[in-house]
Amino acid sequence: MALEVVEICAGAGGQALGLHLAGFKHRLAFELDSNACSTLRENARLRNIEVSNPEHVEDGQWVVQGDVADPQIWTPDKFTGIDLLAGGVPCPPFTIAGKQLGATDERDLFAWAVEQVAVVKPRALLLENVRGLSMPRFRGYRQHVLDRLQELGYQAEWRLLHAAKFGVSQLRPRFVLVAMRPDDFAYFQWPEGSEERPPSVGETLRDLMAENGWEGVDDWVKKANDIAPTIVGGSKKHGGADLGPTRAKRAWAALGVDAYGVHDTAPPYSDKRPMTEYGPKLTCEMVARLQGWDHKEYKWTFTGPKTSRYRQIGNAFPPPVAKALGLAIGAALRHEGEKRQLETDRAHDLVYRALRAAGDFMTVEQIMAKADIQLTDPEIERRITLLSRDFEIAKVEQSTGDLAYKLVEFKAFVGQNDHLRHEYVRTKPQTIS
Known part of the structure; x- marks a missing residue:
């Protein structure tokens, strides 16, 4: 019997496709972006995604568009006991290129x-999420997640996985959380991937670049002899389709790729949009290939205008x-x-x-004793400052002059019900990505 998820x-279906290939059937998928929803529905119709209730494919009922945190959209008690709850919740709260607002970012859905x-x-x-969540800035956030899951009876682990180890021609680290009941988790083994170098950008895209006889x-191909930098789908708050910030653009230029936009066709180009000194631009199809959509096994259809298609692809979890992960989770559950x-x-x-266990005010000395660590006072205070970005930390001065937290x-x-996120989603849904 197939496992259900x-x-x-869900975005444009990178995770959905990977789980499908690992033997999972989708009971339901939730997504806010209308174009991504259309992409999911179209690929289910083409049988690139397998759905538990086939009758829901043609009418698209298996995909629900809207804010999944809206109680009118998501009724979790209808899915009690499902084999797998999966998702790629918004990345901007944790991305290194952003402000790393974490728990105070209105787009954050990880804790939810x-x-x-x-x-x-x-x-x-x-x-799954971006590498930024693995950084020291979010130590406390990660600890809260692990402790909360333990309270609920689950064993959980975090792991940073590199897409290049799974044959993806891209430098794309993803930070992944997996949790199960202990009797199942005892059989879970993180997929290790391969140490073999994946194909270069040139090797991966040669046929697409040559399709117009360039x-x-x-x-x-000789110049594009390395894997790609991380493809950035970008935030809906800013700009159109390009391949990332300044550092990424320099890396693309070294590979002979013009990262200042995405083209409609492969070269050669018309005089109206000539090739620049950096080289050719990528098309959405090329970006999808670099993201791990393997054209030899299946054809994936992305819907919507070009900028939307690019963002859907760029923000996706690489299917391989x-x-x-789906194969590893399935093996553990069996x-x-x-x-x-x-x-x-x-x-x-x-x-x-230490602070959570105490439930009361503690001095720096008491924190170190409780945690059984030896750090300088400034280091403890620095860590408390980081914690205060995601947690309310009360502070008092004791009679001795020492601060207690x-x-x-x-x-x-x-x-x-009264969280400011509700107003943000109601008034600015177009900025959530």
């Missing part, structure tokens, strides 16, 4: 997604990485392979844990 923030486990009680949880393609000894305690932020509450949206 409910996917939130974790809270759905309390109702859905899935056999497994899979959430005479310079062989020289271009999603497939590897108790295949060797059972491992679980680590019972995963510590990402000992300062956070108390962890009050998590600032993140976890479903509160």
Whole structure:
């Protein structure tokens, strides 16, 4: 019997396709962007995604458009016991190129997604995000997630996976959270991928660059002799379709690619849009190839105007990485392979844990004693400052003159009816990506 998945923030289907190839059937998918919803529906119609209720494919009922955190959109208790709850919740709250607002970013849904486990009680949880979430800035956030899942009876781990190890011709690290009940998680093994170098950009795109008879393609392939930098779908707040910030554009230029936009066709170009000194531009089809959509196995259809198609592709989870994770999760749920000894305690932020366990005011000296760590006072205070970006931290001066700190509450949206996120989504849905 096939395993079933409910996917939130599904985007254009990179994760959906990978899970489909790993043997999962979709019960339901939620997505805010209308063009991405159309993409999902079209590819289900083409049978690139398998749906649990085939009768829902033609009328598109298996895809729900809207804010998944809206109670009128998402009723989690209808899916209690699903095999897998998966999603790629918004990245801007954690991206290194952004402000890293974390829990105070109105677009943040990571903590909310974790809270759905309390109702859905899935056999497994899979959430992916950008590498920024793995940085020291978010130690406390990650610890909160692990501790909360443990309270709900789940074992969880984070892992940074590199798409290039799964055959994707791109430098694309993704930070992944997997959680299961301990008796299932004991069989989970993180996919390791391969140490072999994936094909270069030139090797990957040669046929697409040559499809209009461009005479310079062989020289271009020689120059494009490395994998691509991270493809950036970009925020809906800013600009059109280009391949990323200044550093990324320099990396693309070294590969002979003009990163200042996306073209409609392969070269040679007309005089109205000539090739620049940097080289040819990529098309959406080329970007999809670099993102891991393997044209030899299947043809994926992206809907909407060019900028939307590019963003759908650029923000996607590479299908080969999603497939590897889906296979690993499926094997664990079937108790295949060797059972491992679980680590019972995963510590990402000992300062956070000390404050949380105490539930009262603590001095720096008391925090170090509770956490069993030796750090300088300024280092402890720096960590508390980082924590205060995601958690309310109360501070008092004791009679001795020492400062004491108390962890009050998590600032993140976890479903509160009065949270400012509701107004943000109502008035600025077009800026959420």
